[in-house]
Amino acid sequence: MTPFLALPALTAYLRRAGFAVRQADVSLHFFLEYLLTPERLEAMLAQILERPADGMSSTQQALVRDIRDRRDVWTDRTAQVRRFIEDLRQEAGFFDPERCIRAQTNLYRLLRMASLSWFPTSFTFNTFQHPGIEDYAGMIRFCDDRQANPFLDFYERTIPDLVARAAPRLVGISISTTHQAPGGLTLARLLKRRFPDVHVTLGGRHILRLRDAFEKEPDYLPEFAHSVVLQDGERPLAFLLDRLLSGRPWDDAPNVGFSRRGKWIETPICGHEPLPELPTPDFTDLDLRSYLSPVPILPIRFSEGCYWGKCAFCSRYDNRRFMTVPPERAVAHLAELHSRHETPCFTVNDDCLTAPYLAEVARGILDRGLRLDISLWCKPVGAFTADRLDLLAQAGVRLVRWGLETGHPRILKLMNKGTRLPETLRVLGDASRAGIWNHATVIFGFPGETREEAGETLRFLEENIDRIHSSIFFRFVLLKYSRIMQRPEDYAISEISESPSPFGSDHPFVCREGMDGAALTAFLEEAQTYRLKDLYGHPFWYYLRIREYLMLYVSRYGLDAVLNWKVSPGDLVRYDKGSRIQLFFERPADVPEKILDGICRLVELGGEVGLSWIRENLKKAWLIGYAVEGERVVATMTHKRPLERYRRRIEEKTGLNLDGYLERGYTAVRPDYRGMGLGDRLLKGLVARSPGWKIYVTIRMDNEPALRLTARNGMRLAATYINERTGHEIGVFAAGAAA
Known part of the structure; x- marks a missing residue:
């Protein structure tokens, strides 16, 4: 999606030092010029339809079944792959929310489909997995395995011509993440075997983490490269280039590790190039307009x-x-x-x-x-x-x-x-x-x-x-x-x-x-x-x-x-929060268990009530109101039958008579849905569906939003008392006389 920084930073430094440098983002070319083309994807699709799904995960098997059951849908996707790419490159497509997420979603679908062609390899733009890469021997087998390695054919088609045109003395490969290692090491191995006069060196953040492994098994490094850069790369690369171009030995270059006669050797660490003195990164020979952004x-x-x-x-x-x-x-x-x-x-x-x-x-x-x-x-x-x-x-x-x-x-x-x-x-x-x-x-x-x-x-x-x-x-x-x-x-x-x-x-x-x-x-x-x-x-x-x-x-x-x-999620249609809210008013027995789970979580999130008996009290309630958008409960309010001991405790503290009342409670609105009037709509809906009932509610006297909601709906303050546990003043509001 965006270029990595390592190559442009090193390129700028080496060019300032007088070296001729060419940089290439081979990942970009692999995905957008080699893999994600209609012709190649269609060929993969045909291959997958003929390939048995033995040994695949349940997710991969489900994908194979979907491809077989909906071949026309997948054929259409492969045919439109260039449009998906251009939608992300052009402003009109990128800043159209639905076109943007549909283009991305379809590209990732196509990558998952393409992975099946190299099973058991699995990859996307920024992830890579292969169960057989557990050690260096496994990595070597992967690098040479045409059936499992998606990069090998691409490199063999493109790298010889690139090397012939550039005629490099040194090729540096930056590997910044674990997921880049298989592709980067495949490239290094191909270069070292095909071009013996080219010095191949490895660097990057992830390579630094492999130092101990190379030290334990030094014989494996020559399978991929001549050297690795172990710290900052500016001075070591300049030193290597100077020695290679002049035909002198390079094995005293600073910050470098290499293998010689089965022994791991590290040269002394030199001082790093002061960061303030580094030049501006040089992206000039990367085709920045080819990346997937407008x-x-x-x-x-x-x-x-x-x-x-x-x-x-x-x-x-x-x-x-x-x-x-x-x-x-x-x-x-x-x-x-x-x-x-x-x-x-x-x-x-x-x-x-x-x-x-x-x-x-x-x-x-x-x-x-x-x-x-x-x-x-x-x-x-x-x-x-x-x-x-x-x-x-x-x-x-x-x-x-x-x-x-x-x-x-x-x-x-x-x-x-x-x-x-x-x-x-x-x-x-x-x-x-x-x-x-x-x-x-x-x-x-x-x-x-x-x-x-x-x-x-x-x-x-x-x-x-x-x-x-x-x-x-x-x-x-x-x-x-x-x-x-x-x-x-x-x-x-x-x-x-x-x-x-x-x-x-x-x-x-x-x-x-x-x-x-x-x-x-x-x-x-x-x-x-x-x-x-x-x-x-x-x-x-x-x-x-x-x-x-x-x-x-x-x-x-x-x-x-x-x-x-x-x-x-089904059709990838964008909509505004609150525009698809549905209100429900149901008896407890009619509330789906999944919805009840959501109501309990929302009430717990509010933190204003005891949590021990929420579900039990809800199941004994008179009527439950709730608002749903998408797959989640975003607001709730309930008319409860108050527990007798709880009601009597309030009556003893206030002198009120609440016998025969329903209690309005378990009111909660998700923080991101507040200010939409959901509390008011739920309250009115509950009242309209509770004819003949007298209602009371207890509210902390410092809860301004709840007080305003109650006042707007005709309930008056009947009494107050102090919650001995928390020290808060609690108001009892009632519709109709409660004394």
Whole structure:
């Protein structure tokens, strides 16, 4: 969807040093020029129809059945693939909400279909899985397996011509994620075998994590490459190029690892190139208009390291080297890229920039008169004041991915993020009021976290949906250089295993407390479903998939408009929140069990009533009113038969006679549906369907919205009393005399 930053950053540095450099995004060419074409997809479709589904997962088998049962639908999709791609590249299609999400959805459907041609491989634009890649031997088998490797034919068709035209002395392959490793290593292996005079080196964030595996099994590196760059790549690559071009030995290049006669060798680490001295990234020989967005979205980086460096789960724990590009130079980079590539859109890739620094950058952007759209990663700390957040919004910040991680105080303390939940809520509220979209990252499965504590995080998200506009859930991964790995006893970890694969970064562990692996898997499956259906109710942003796309939509339509959009999952029709609400008034026995579950959750979310007997009391109620939109209950109100002991307690405190009354209660409206008049509509509907009944309701006297609703509907204050448990003044309101 967007280019990676590593290649343009290195290209700029090497070109400034006088080297001739050519960069290519082979992933872009693989997906959009090789794979997603009508002819190739139709051939795959025919192949899948003839292929047995033996050994496939239930999901894959269901997909095969759907292809066989609806061949005409899939044929039509393959025929329209170019239109889906162009809808994402052109403004008219991209900014039409339904065309945009339908184009994306259909492209992902086609990718899942294409994966079946290389079963057991499974992939999308940014994910890749193959069960046989468990070690280097498995990776080598995959690289050479034409039936399972989707990249091999593409590379054999395109790479020889590319190498012949460029005549390189060195080819560097950047592998930034686990999912890029199979494709990147297939390319490296092909290059090394086909072009013995070309030095192949590997780099990138994920390659750094493979260092220990190469050290343990050094014989495998020569199967793929001559060397790997182990730290920052600027100086090592310049050194390698200088030695290779001059015909001198390269094995004393700094920051490099390689294998020689079965032994792993690492050269000394040299000082890194100071970040402020690096040139503006050079994207010039990437075809930016070919990416799937109507305008180029360029990544950029303004820092290295982390100014906090204390998060217990992070592999940067205790990393003291933190450096930023001076604000004025950061603004100059943005201005240069904005002018050179005619794009206002940037995603700032730094994990953790300080609020004062970002405020300085924002002032520089405004002083230059730049009109930009920016997304950031930030930590929600108090330094993000309302004034600073307003300044960021004025400078073009449309979306911030906040490291929330958890909504439970105990887990947050263990994580040692340096944030506090009340402060976080204030920051997110101020950001939302400034028009910034707040996207929260959440980690489940932190060592010792119980299911109840994880559930509290879900509740935290739901209670604060007015300021936490979207979220993504991650499963906790134990990383090698984290504080938890260094001091597992502090986190009740009793056993840590080696990563099951050299290509992974996780270390399986056993914890004496909290959820085990199976319980966490079950919770996450439920939580992901809950996030889509119940927490957010099929929001438009979920179907956009890409956070950079969301940034563009917030810029075009504004936060409130995009936040208001829902999607019907069956036909992918966009509609406005509240436009499809249905009201129901039913006897308890007629309320579907799933709806009753939703009513109970909504009442619990309100937090104003005791939770022990909600379901039991609802089943004994006179009449239940509720509002549904999509698949979830968004408001509810009930006419209950009050328990006699409860009614008498009120009568004793107030002197009222409530015999023969129904009690109006269990009133709750989802936070994101308040202000739509649902409480008033439910109240009137219940009253109209309860003829002959006298009604009373108890309300805290500081609950202004409930007091206004009650007054509008003709109920008067009959008495007050003090709730001895909470100390609140409670009003008893009745329709008709209650004395």
